[in-house]
Amino acid sequence: MPDVQVVVIGGGPAGAAAAISARQYGLSVTLIEQQAFPRHRPGESLHPGVEPVLLQLGLTPEWLSRFSRFSGHWQEVGGDRHFQPFGRDAAGPWQGFHIPRAALDQKLLQVAAELGAVVIQPCKASAISPLANGYSIHTVAHGDITADIVIDASGARHWLSRQFNHAVTPYSQPLxxxxxxxxxxxxxxxxxxxxxxxxxxxxxxxxxxxxxxxxxxxxxxxxxxxxxxxxxxxxxxxxxxxxxxxxxxxxxxxxxxxxxxxxxxxVTWRKAEQCAGRAFFKVGDAGFVLDPASSHGVLKALMSGIYAAYMGSQLLQGRLSAEQTQECYQVWMDEHFNSDKKVLSDFYAGLSAIGHL
Ligand SMILES: Cc1cc2nc3c(=O)[nH]c(=O)nc-3n(C[C@H](O)[C@H](O)[C@H](O)COP(=O)(O)OP(=O)(O)OC[C@H]3O[C@@H](n4cnc5c(N)ncnc54)[C@H](O)[C@@H]3O)c2cc1C
Structure with a gap:
């Protein structure tokens, strides 16, 4: 019997979203984060699409109302300067947020803990061993944690890919x-x-x-x-x-x-070729990285964390097989990566003389 159903490695937006969602699906969760919070990360400019996602994860409109909003940005390319709005609907212009990551990440982890996730911090995952069912995560200073499912939310250093010797393929020149x-x-x-x-x-x-x-x-x-x-x-x-x-x-x-x-x-564009396998999922930057001009790394992190937790719940409740969850998640990540990569490639190609990316 493992210690816990889901262990999440990393407490950024991807890991916190995975932990919150797994709790919302009734799973037992331990999240380990190597750094004490508040800690610094870049990525304060948030796409308007994060608002419903953050509300679904349990953040309140009152908390979100502390932060400034913006309806688009100025774009200055080759002497042309124009305002690029996000878009609008009957309710008015769509608005992004500026939320310092120290505040956002700490708040999301707090919500995860309030929902019953065990958050161990600072606690660094140092190695992983496969078990007959699940995995054992070895940590620095907190012993081993056994779990049915591992969600790797360790960010751009791709912890699980390095542990398993999985390929992380570059898709751009070094950036x-x-x-x-x-x-x-x-x-x-x-x-x-x-x-x-x-x-x-x-x-x-x-x-x-x-x-x-x-x-x-x-x-x-x-x-x-x-x-x-x-x-x-x-x-x-x-x-x-x-x-x-x-x-x-x-x-x-x-x-x-x-x-x-x-x-x-x-910020070299890169992707873990295998984003899911036997009872593991790689979420957020651990799955793939594009440079910040793609403009929604945090939204991607939140959404992939939520989706991995959903797949984990389907597997543990016997609704989908291990192969089905692996395939669904892999296809989902591949499609997101390919579509974001295409948008970014088109964007760079549109900037004259930068089309060599
Ligand atoms: C310069 C720059 C600007 C950016 N600007 C934006 C922006 O404006 N808007 C936007 O949406 N995105 C932006 N991004 C992208 C955004 O920062 C990332 O996409 C986002 O942080 C990914 O979240 P994550 O949870 O996957 O990873 P992270 O936020 O990196 O979290 C990973 C966590 O895992 C922990 N961890 C790692 N290894 C271990 C281990 N072995 N054991 C335990 N814990 C571990 C780390 O300490 C870290 O807290 C920017 C990125 C850069 C580099």
Whole structure:
């Protein structure tokens, strides 16, 4: 008899959504997260589609009303500047949210715990062993946890794929994003802006009254991908370094005050080829990663967590076989990846001279 029906590895939006949904289906759940919260993650600009999903997961309209909304973003490409709205219906324009991830992730884990999920934190999964039925997860400092089903929500480092030696296939040239925060000048307005040229794109978004988030992606091999660091004593020793390693904000934000660290992330498009197998599912970034221009990583994380929990419940209640749940989930992830990848490829192809992606 395993300790628990479902063990979730990782407490980001994908893992929390999986844990909440599994509890909503009546399953026993343990979630382990290696970091203490609140912890930093990027991804505050949320697609309007997250609203019904967050409500389904138990967040309240009151809690969501604390955060700023936006109905689209400015797009500046090749001298053209126009506002790109999300869309509208009879109730008015669709609105996204700006929710700091530290707040969102902590709230979702709190809801999971209130619903009866056991949240162990900080607790790092270090290895996995298959059992006759289910798996044993070995943790650093908290012993072993046995479970019927494992949901890997470990994010872009693909923990389960590495444990099982599963292929994670790149689908783009190597892409590195740099991102950070500067003090927000509220006179400058709140609408986010996506600016792109042949060498790079820059996303800026005021996430609250005080902070403006920026993410910059310089295309590999373009002149903007490298910069020279002068050496005043020995000019011939000037260094050429990849720009994603630079600890400086983009030129547009030179006159602003940086808040906190400038960080980098590998956002090369990639996919775990096997997203489901015998009683395991890979959700969120653990399943696939696209660069942030795809604009809805958090929504994808939430939806895949919910769907994996549903498949797990069908399996444990004997409504679907292991093969059926595996196939349904795999097809669902493949379709999402292929359709998001196509939208992103078309988008880049539409930006002149960037169509080489
Ligand atoms: C620069 C940048 C900007 C972005 N901007 C946006 C945006 O504006 N909007 C948007 O929707 N998306 C954005 N994204 C994408 C978004 O951040 C991700 O898609 C989202 O975080 C994926 O959620 P997740 O739950 O799958 O993974 P994560 O949020 O990465 O969570 C994974 C969790 O697993 C834990 N973990 C890992 N390994 C273990 C282990 N062995 N044991 C226990 N715990 C473990 C980690 O500590 C982490 O908390 C951005 C990404 C980047 C890099």
């Amino acid at each position: 590195y994003a740099r991102y950070g925060y500067v003090k927000h000048d509220s006179q400058a307005g709140y609408a986010p802006c996506f600016k792109a040229d042949a060498n790079r794109w820059l996303w800026t978004a005021a996430i609250n009254n005080e902070q403006l988030h920026w993410t910059q992606l310089a295309f590999s091999g373009s002149p903007a991908d490298f910069t020279f660091i002068e050496n005043k004593v020995f000019p011939s020793k000037a260094k050429k370094i990849p720009i994603h390693l630079l600890k400086q904000p983009p030129v547009e934000l030179n006159n602003t005050q940086t808040i906190g660290a400038i960080r980098g992330a590998d």
